[in-house]
Ligand code: SF4
């Protein structure tokens with residue numbers, strides 16, 4: 163896949179925002195892959211956790227923001243615990259979610275959940291989903 167770098171994008175607005183919200187330095191990552199190897203839901207992600215760090219280092223944040231990765235992330239912090247560089251990848255995923263949600267993006271629409279599902283799903287699951295996936 164061809165990847166063209168724009169110097170204005172590298173360490174641009176979104177990378178600074180991700181670092182500011184998460185408190186992490188994305189340039190600490192040396193791409194060992196342990197985060198992806200331990201992630202229980204990596205198989206379902208468009209972009210794997212290690213790739214998220216690489217795209218951030220390259221300033222290609224739009225690619226991450228348009229992927230399903232941050233929404234699939236279960237916030238289990240396995241990646242954070244495994245990272246030999248001490249990077250809190252789960253916090254980076256949370257920062258990416260916050261950026262989208264602050265743009266008033268709804269990952270799920272509460273009023274579109276079928277009535278049958280509302281009656282079946284545990285309330286705690288619904289509340290968690292609303293907190294994580296709606297502005
Ligand atoms: S575990 Fe840490 S250093 Fe290794 S690829 Fe993931 S973020 Fe980078």
Ligand code: SF4
Pocket residue numbers: 197200201202203204211234235236237238239240241242251252255
């Ligand atoms: S916090 Fe998210 S990215 Fe990290 S291991 Fe868990 S599900 Fe995967």
